Amino acid sequence: MKMARSILFSPTGASSNSRRGRGRSLHGFTLIELLVVIAILALLVSILVPSLRQAQDLAKTVVCASNMRGLAQATAFYATERGGYLPRAATHYDSLTFAGITRTDVWVPWYSNLYIGEFFDNERVGASAFPPKQQGSGSEIAYCPSFKRTVNEMATGIGYNYVWNCAFTDEKGGPTLFSDFDVPQKVILFADSYSSYTLDRVNHVPSEWGKDPMYRHQNKLNVALADGHVESSDDLEADCDDDVFTVRANSKSN
Secondary structure, three states: OHHHHHHHOOHHHHHHHHHHHHHHHOOOOOHHHHHHHHHHHHHHHHHHHHHHHHHHHHHHHHHHHHHHHHHHHHHHHHHHHOOOEOOOOEEEEEEEEEOOEEEEEEEEEOOOOOOHHHHOOOOOOEOOOOOHHHEOOOOHHHOOOOOOOOOOOOOOOEEEEOHHHOOOEOOOOOEOEHHHOOOOOOEEEEEEEOOOOEEOOOOOOOOOOOOOEOOOOOOOEEEEEOOOOEEEEOOHHHHHHOOOOEOOOOHHHO
């Protein structure tokens, strides 16, 4: 055993092995071998990147649907606390004081803490007349994760049903009762919108207000219905024409 150890660690043996190792390392890779490796890597990237992007898009679609489901539940809670009435898409105040700040000529959106925001931990008033820290929603539930927040602080990418400016209002212009829904599983509460916090039409005609439906989830959009469940649509206008969904509170108003 002593002889084996002395041979294994002899300077001569180490020098010989080192020379042999250096001889092999001098060979390296040829240009063709490098090009083959690069081509394989490029092929793998071309295969994996679209798959990863698709997985990210799918994850955002699921989160958006979950957010809409939460908004539908918050709307139901709001209605329960307010005698069955749904909130307006936006409410005008001549003067409003919130968090010790007073503003005049204020439009307050549906997701405000004054409305359904109270039920999903949004502590902001949401109105653009207030300072930036009070604009928009303080909770991510009000937003579609695929929506790029570059238009204005009030936009969420999830539109509350306000089609033709008359949905969810009675003949006097007041809020509608939740009990008025005769087919709640068809009534649209929320849907992906282009760049706003309301949905003003079911057909896609880009407008300066951006209140059109937006098919941002692999050419589909999410739709939250009044009974609390969420579906997807690749043509909201056609689905409404086919009575799959409706933008009115009840079938008599369609």
